[in-house]
Amino acid sequence: MSRGDKSxxxxxxxxxxxxxxxxxxxxxxxxxxxxxxxWATVNKQDGGGKKGGSKKSDD
Incomplete structure (x- = not known):
């Protein structure tokens, strides 16, 4: 059985x-x-769940 929310x-x-x-x-x-x-392998490769688009700082 799965642990944690995979959504x-x-x-x-x-x-x-x-x-x-x-x-x-x-x-x-x-x-x-x-x-x-x-899941540990996926997390290590991708750093966890969904990633949004590029994030730029307004410096």
């Missing part, structure tokens, strides 16, 4: 996590561990 992630991030999770399961990891590893 702030993009569809691409969700697909990436799903693919990573499946790969981890094939390696023999439990469902819980595979999901944890998948």
């Amino acid at each position: 702030s992630y993009t569809d691409k991030q969700k697909r990436q996590a799903e693919h990573i999770e499946e790969s981890e399961k094939k390696e023999g990891r439990s469902e819980k561990d595979a999901e944890r590893i998948a």
